[in-house]
Amino acid sequence: MNLTVLGAGAWGTALAISAARHNPQVMLWARDAAQVHDMQVCRRNARYLPEVLLPDALRLTHDLRQAVAHAHGGLIIIGTPMAALGSMLQALPEDAAMLWLCKGFEKDTGRLGHEIAQAVRPQARCGVLSGPSFAREVALAQPTALVAASFDAALADQAVMALHSDSLRVYTSPDPIGVEVGGAVKNVLAIATGIADGMNLGLNARAALITRGLAEMTRLGVALGARLDTFMGLSGLGDLVLTATGDLSRNRTVGLKLAEGLALPQVLHDLGHVAEGVYSAATVLRRAQALGVDMPITEAVVAVLEGRTTPAKAVGALMSREAKAEG
Numbered sequence: 001m002n003l004t005v006l007g008a009g010a011w012g013t014a015l016a017i018s019a020a021r022h023n024p025q026v027m028l029w030a031r032d033a034a035q036v037h038d039m040q041v042c043r044r045n046a047r048y049l050p051e052v053l054l055p056d057a058l059r060l061t062h063d064l065r066q067a068v069a070h071a072h073g074g075l076i077i078i079g080t081p082m083a084a085l086g087s088m089l090q091a092l093p094e095d096a097a098m099l100w101l102c103k104g105f106e107k108d109t110g111r112l113g114h115e116i117a118q119a120v121r122p123q124a125r126c127g128v129l130s131g132p133s134f135a136r137e138v139a140l141a142q143p144t145a146l147v148a149a150s151f152d153a154a155l156a157d158q159a160v161m162a163l164h165s166d167s168l169r170v171y172t173s174p175d176p177i178g179v180e181v182g183g184a185v186k187n188v189l190a191i192a193t194g195i196a197d198g199m200n201l202g203l204n205a206r207a208a209l210i211t212r213g214l215a216e217m218t219r220l221g222v223a224l225g226a227r228l229d230t231f232m233g234l235s236g237l238g239d240l241v242l243t244a245t246g247d248l249s250r251n252r253t254v255g256l257k258l259a260e261g262l263a264l265p266q267v268l269h270d271l272g273h274v275a276e277g278v279y280s281a282a283t284v285l286r287r288a289q290a291l292g293v294d295m296p297i298t299e300a301v302v303a304v305l306e307g308r309t310t311p312a313k314a315v316g317a318l319m320s321r322e323a324k325a326e327g
Helices: 010-020 033-042 064-070 082-091 113-120 135-139 153-163 176-198 203-223 228-232 234-245 250-259 264-271 276-291 296-305 311-319
Strands: 003-006 026-029 049-053 059-061 075-078 097-100 125-130 144-149 168-173
Touching: 003 010, 003 064, 010 026, 010 049, 010 075, 010 135, 010 153, 026 064, 033 059, 049 135, 059 064, 075 082, 075 153, 082 113, 097 153, 113 125, 113 176, 125 153, 125 176, 125 234, 144 153, 144 176, 144 234, 153 168, 168 176, 176 203, 176 228, 176 234, 176 250, 176 276, 176 296, 176 311, 203 228, 203 234, 203 276, 203 296, 228 234, 234 250, 250 264, 250 276, 276 296, 296 311
Parallel strands: 003 026, 003 075, 026 059, 075 097, 097 125, 144 168
Antiparallel strands: 125 144
16 A cells, blocks of 8 residues: 655654555655755664664655655555644645644644644545554554544554554544544643652652543543543553653653753753643643633643743642542
């Protein structure tokens, strides 16, 4: 099957590498011609995955028309940031079959990926590919499981055909709303867990934050129309546990550094990569408040990110909340 991956960041490159190991018809597109030239010469993505060789079969291009034409009759994977999803969807043909990798909410509108698609490409066959996955591990062929979610069951099955391998298992889901909510909210909760770990609050606190964070994620998702059981799957509990505890998690790193007392601009400068939870947190909270959904952990993270409270005070506020039933 012809497969095109649009976006040569860490995740797009990793997925293209994984697919090209068993499929000789994979093309990776990058906007920057110089980056493409360097990858062609060195057979590495020096900026994002310098330790992993690109398979010989993987084709590279900076020509978007060529990349889209290559995927005709096959599948396009959009690996751009959430901020570019709308413009990328508009640039693709109406009849293209596509999945996006980005996790989060569109900054200005607060839309999830499926809401962006409904607005700019309402007839498109589209969905989301998500789950607990660090790009480096996928590129190194370490065992990983993802979920392809779409209202179009045939498209999800197409993703399995294109991507499933000995090192990458791809499951299907009819619930792109739940998969997207899980992928967006877990980044915010990972910042909270990073703060707790950075303050040395202990494993009890980490477990409580993950569990109560999952409850927040589930409440918001169901209010937005998601299925309850999605949040016990790969894109819910699975992705939350990985991002909240893994040392490769950029969002957890943000929380760790904030707990050390570093200012957010310095944290982001030192990080050098996008931490989606920083940009999604306020949007998650706004959408929850509009729906009457209580998300106290998210609210605390937003207050810390905006400088309205300190990590220590935020933890104190959470612990002093009135006792209530868990369910």
